[in-house]
Amino acid sequence: MPEKNDQHKHTTDNVVAELSRSESYAAYLGSPEPSFKHTTYFPAYDALLSKFRGKPITFVEIGVLNGGSLFMWRNFFGPAARIIGVDLNPGAKQWEQHGFEIYIGSQQDPVFWQEFCESVGQVNVVLDDGGHTYLQQIITAECLLDNIVDGGMLIIEDTHTSYMPDFGNNSINFLKYVFQWVHKINSRFGEFKPTQEDRRVFSLEIFESIVAFKVDRPKSNIVSEPTWNKPPNDGDEAQDFRKADKESLARNKTLIDQILSDAFSIHKAPNRDPS
Numbered sequence: 001m002p003e004k005n006d007q008h009k010h011t012t013d014n015v016v017a018e019l020s021r022s023e024s025y026a027a028y029l030g031s032p033e034p035s036f037k038h039t040t041y042f043p044a045y046d047a048l049l050s051k052f053r054g055k056p057i058t059f060v061e062i063g064v065l066n067g068g069s070l071f072m073w074r075n076f077f078g079p080a081a082r083i084i085g086v087d088l089n090p091g092a093k094q095w096e097q098h099g100f101e102i103y104i105g106s107q108q109d110p111v112f113w114q115e116f117c118e119s120v121g122q123v124n125v126v127l128d129d130g131g132h133t134y135l136q137q138i139i140t141a142e143c144l145l146d147n148i149v150d151g152g153m154l155i156i157e158d159t160h161t162s163y164m165p166d167f168g169n170n171s172i173n174f175l176k177y178v179f180q181w182v183h184k185i186n187s188r189f190g191e192f193k194p195t196q197e198d199r200r201v202f203s204l205e206i207f208e209s210i211v212a213f214k215v216d217r218p219k220s221n222i223v224s225e226p227t228w229n230k231p232p233n234d235g236d237e238a239q240d241f242r243k244a245d246k247e248s249l250a251r252n253k254t255l256i257d258q259i260l261s262d263a264f265s266i267h268k269a270p271n272r273d274p275s
Contacts (some may be wrong), residue, residue: 022043024049027075033066033071034065034066034068041207042247045076048212049077053078059084063087072078073096084101087102088106101120114143115217123151125154140154156212156213157209159211175242178196199220200217200220201215
């Protein structure tokens with residue numbers, strides 16, 4: 001029992017130490033109103049959003065709840081940021097008296113998003129902390145990606161709901177939508193036909209329960225084609241050895257099978273003896 005308690009204390013100390021260095025966590029603690037977040041989100045916020053601090057950005061948060069996160073993001077980004085909240089609850093309008101813009105509507109309503117984009121204009125960052133159903137997340141992404149400026153991003157929180165019941169039809173869960181974007185991005189490779197026309201997203205960044213869609217249209221539209229920095233002279237090309245090693249596969253079959261089993265398992269296997 002003491003060993004277990006020591007381990008728990010060590011883990012807790014590490015969490016406290018890590019969060020003490022987090023600018024987003026400091027902004028969260030400084031909010032005058034209640035806000036609910038998971039501890040693992042703050043390092044992701046810092047990694048994704050620190051570049052926008054102190055800049056006159058337009059930031060949209062879906063899901064206002066008790067209003068605390070609106071103040072958190074004002075603390076984090078600074079007074080130059082335009083902070084917009086979206087919620088289905090008409091009571092969220094109360095936060096307008098504190099200088100926030102509030103829009104009331106359903107995030108699974110495409111017509112609402114069309115009217116929202118026409119009213120608000122282009123934005124730098126959208127953070128979806130709304131209802132977390134698959135339809136809400138997917139419709140939000142599809143309706144807002146075109147409205148995000150280059151260098152901006154769409155961040156979807158609580159993507160763990162894709163592993164949980166009661167958030168929609170699992171055949172279209174949100175992480176399946178994310179993986180569809182993996183296919184779209186990689187299908188831009190120049191030798192693939194037909195040519196991939198959907199270039200709204202330049203890259204994806206994945207954290208625990210968070211997925212960021214990064215928008216950069218000039219980079220997304222670079223044509224994929226091979227290039228040399230300096231072509232080798234005729235006869236000087238290095239020999240291609242990529243498929244030369246067949247013996248080690250047979251010699252290490254048991255170990256390789258175990259590695260592949262671990263690679264495609266969700267949970268980490270116990271440490272193996274490489275011998």
